[in-house]
Amino acid sequence: MDITVLQKKISVFAQxxxxxxxxxxxxxxFALVGEVGELAESVQWLGEIDIEYLAQNPDTLKAIxxxxxxxxxxxxxxxxIAKIDLEKVVEEKIVSNALRYxxxxxxxxxxxx
Numbered sequence: 247m248d249i250t251v252l253q254k255k256i257s258v259f260a261q262x263x264x265x266x267x268x269x270x271x272x273x274x275x276f277a278l279v280g281e282v283g284e285l286a287e288s289v290q291w292l293g294e295i296d297i298e299y300l301a302q303n304p305d306t307l308k309a310i311x312x313x314x315x316x317x318x319x320x321x322x323x324x325x326x327i328a329k330i331d332l333e334k335v336v337e338e339k340i341v342s343n344a345l346r347y348x349x350x351x352x353x354x355x356x357x358x359x
Contacts, residue, residue, distance in 0.1 A: 249333055253326040256319055274324040281320055285313035 260266055288309040289295055300307040325332045346359055 252322050256323050271328050278320040281316040
């Protein structure tokens with residue numbers, strides 16, 4: 247998946263609807279928070295969910311998938327508007343996390359370090 251291609255598609259979608267003036271960093275962050283809330287709401291009362299549950303409950307998987315797409319779209323749009331190189335910052339964060347959460351200290355351990 248090419249992030250820049252997605253950013254262009256999302257940008258064109260917004261331009262065609264004259265939504266660019268609404269797509270400020272602040273507004274996109276709030277929209278992203280709202281979509282994450284909707285993602286949480288889609289599983290709020292279901293208890294623990296695993297891949298087997300989702301395989302047996304396609305409507306739940308469809309709801310989660312739609313919300314994940316919304317979250318991703320807002321995140322990609324936010325990065326585009328803020329001029330954040332997503333590929334670069336994700337790579338940097340993976341390296342940073344690998345140094346912070348070494349296999350020796352972190353394997354099987356969910357504690358924050």
